[in-house]
Amino acid sequence: MTEPSYPDPTVMSHARAYDYVLGGKDNFEVDRQAAQAVIDLAPDLPALGRAQRRFLLRVVQMCAKEGIDQFLDIGTGIPTAPNVHGTARAINPDARVVYVDNDRTVFVHNNALLATVEGVVSIQEDVREPQRIFDDPKVRSLIDFDKPMLLLFIGLFHLVGDQDHPAALIARFRDRMAPGSYMCLSQFCTDGSDPAAKAKLEEISVNSPAPMCFRRRDEILPFFDGFEMLPPGLVDVQDWWPDEDQPPTALKVAAAVGKKV
Template sequence: MTQEFVPPGIDPTVMSHARAYDYVLGGKDNYAVDREMAGAVMKLAPDLPVLGNAQRRFLLRVTRMCAEAGIDQFLDIGAGIPTRPNVHESAKAVNPDARVVYVDYDPIVAVHNGALLAGVPGVTALEADVREPDSIMEAPELAGLIDWDRPLLVLFVGLFHLVGDADDPAGLVARFRDRMAPGGHMMLSQFCSDGSDPGARAKLEEISAGSPSPMCFRSRDRIATFFDGFRVLDPGVVDVQDWWPDESAPPTQLKVAAGVGVKP
């Protein structure tokens, strides 16, 4: 058996949500512990890859929509392991001068992003935690790439189900909202308790309980409060498969709620 490459500082025996999600999407940047976790959930919710790919399409389509509307700077927080096509490829396909900053607190993500982004103009990666917003907003890596006085797209895709209530996710979003210029967009998605299969949800919460970021499902109404202070675009905060008008993905056993807001 070929030995898997383990970068320095990475413990391959501890599950990583980023690597497990990479496995769900068909990627190869994951270890046995990640595949075991994802596989256990998929036994109860075999359509989990359908949900993961629907969320990925949501991310890419909204990125392109914003680029076509003239937004040329993108801050992807909780970016995870790069999956192609990705944010900078989608944005630069519309505007080659678009600037993108990827943020994640997982060191394995930093390793992969560093390799992927080397030599790509106007794109960088930052190892930082959304629970410390100043470490992101004041990071020197943002200088010359993100101008807070101009509209940008802030992406929180598949992130806040990994942030517990004690860390006040709505308050964290508000910190970024208050820094954003009018016309800036914010997109967000997270696992939703409404309509999720109870068995699959319980299994996912059980497996993730020992991870650095236990899984946290929230109601759609609770997730909607994250958009306070934004004008929410139609169709509102809905199942991720239903956000885009021509989405044809079938319903899934687990649910992800998604929405896009604009700062007035």
């Protein structure tokens, strides 16, 4: 694989656009314009982004309390706080974390952030090449696939088209995971999403490196084959262990957690 070029400020990046949605500053004008076009149709998109972040952190906390001490976060996005390693280490100071993303901007930011953090690393790889992730020396130094772990796919698989066989990719990871491991996943869902906002999100992503791919819930459920799904199952992300009633959003993200038994 050739060395990826540095970030192109003329091409929209999903990671940078999501950073803008969450209120971050690590984005270019092309990212802000793309994200704002969707927000104009779905003004609650930032609330949906925050709900997805809460889901991520709750699952990390749950697994750390269950004794999980190794975390593989694929499609991590531009780092924000609180993060996976800080959340896990608040419960288990020895928790080990590997962040994986194929976006150069994410890799550069994570490397700068984690340069002096022992037991936490970032690599630039693609979920569509599982073996490269398994074989990476940094991954092998921190992740023992023979012991339980948490595998995170947050907001990733709506960027993986059907032509890349996402269920088969997830099965490659599942088959390497030890019993007692967990997987959490969230992705944009067709069911209940506002058609105009969905169409705009798909439209603005057409010329990006990863066009957006909404899926129905019945298309997402097979991603959890081989896992025992935890309550409340595959639900809107804001409904996964809610602290309080959350208003419905124009766009829907489905989320669930599975345990390999």
